[in-house]
Amino acid sequence: METAVKVKKNWWTGGQSPYNVSYGKLMMWFFLVSDTFTFSALLISYGTTRFSVNYWPDANYVFNKFFIIKGNMPLLSVSLMTFILIMSSVTMVLAVHAGHLKRQKEVAKWLFFTIIGGLAFLGCQAFEWTDLITEKGVTMTHNLLGPVVNGHATAGPSAFGAFFFTITGFHGCHVFSGVIINIIILINVLKGTYEKRGHYEMVEKIGLYWHFVDLVWVYVFTCFYLL
Template identity: 60%
Template sequence: MAQAVPTGQKLWGGGKSPFNVEYGKLMMWYFLMSDAFTFGAFLISYGTIRFATNGWPDPNEVFQSFPGLGSGYPLLFVSVMTFILIMSSVTMVLAVHAGHNNDKQGVIKNMVWTIIGGLAFLGCQAWEWTHLHHEGAWWGSNPFLNADGTQATTNFTNFFFTITGFHGFHVFSGVVINIIMLIMTINGVFERKGHYLMIEKAGLYWHFVDLVWVFVFTCFYLL
């Protein structure tokens, strides 16, 4: 009798297909791949202009303010932002792990912490943008001198606000997705389905957002 093949699964050499991936997860990977190309295009464009220009603002001079402490703390605030986002990725891993164990309360607890981390990061980014705007930095406006003391172009601020804003939009979208996942978890939707695959898909998106920040952080704050 011919072997029945479950929907979405193909036999490969008489066994299980190496491409046997749940459809929704596969589509998420496709989306993340296309999104990675977009971020890559932005960062490559930035790198091209950055290293084709003789002068560029010193990040230690631009990003030296800390709320309540004033100036003179180079990269301290963005380091706190980065730590917050990384920790939110850790709690997302714990939420996915809890989902694999059908631990509803574990999923809820860690999703709450992940959402708090995302909101905290967005709050930090809002403060940074507001502070830079008060200093005269915006699209088409760059008050910062180059590291060599010469007048800087607006390329720095144009790229900074565009790329960090694009990333911030992704973080905001991730927070909204996580809130929806949290509500569905609380209402027992995944418990009735018998699996928490949607939490894992949301986790893929959140980890992607965190990974992209590593590249954004390196390009704007360290180089």
């Protein structure tokens, strides 16, 4: 017979990974699944608390500073942060793609831009936290942004600050460690470690992690700033 018969490949007969990915990438996926549960536990507990109280500060008022510029500009700085993180996700995926094609210089270039994006994001977050703590009086245990009763400002639910700083802090921690790992991998790329190894799988793994961080930010952005 001339025509080739298409046989459906059985991945479960042994001798190969049924997932068709390397051990390292599979474990990165499973780590990300477990990290998803950590973040969702935090966000769900935030939601539960928010559902259980009568008053919650209005995000349009809480986050109304655009760095050092005076005036009321709701959502602008956090939109910029979202844009920065999406950009750095794109540069990261371009680095991974360049890694598939074994183009050492391109990988280094895109990784460098990714690191810059991560640092810019952390800088924005530092500005935002500073404004919240020093100007608005919101900390882990205090919240001055309460409802106005008889013309007097009252205290709001202190859970607002606790959840905000815990969740964005935990996310910022992920960004920070991602930047550090990116720097280490960039050094290895420049040293030619992966060129010698014959593949750039390490870039793929940190790529997965970095996109996950972006994904979490998409949810944090919705839960804290939009809803």
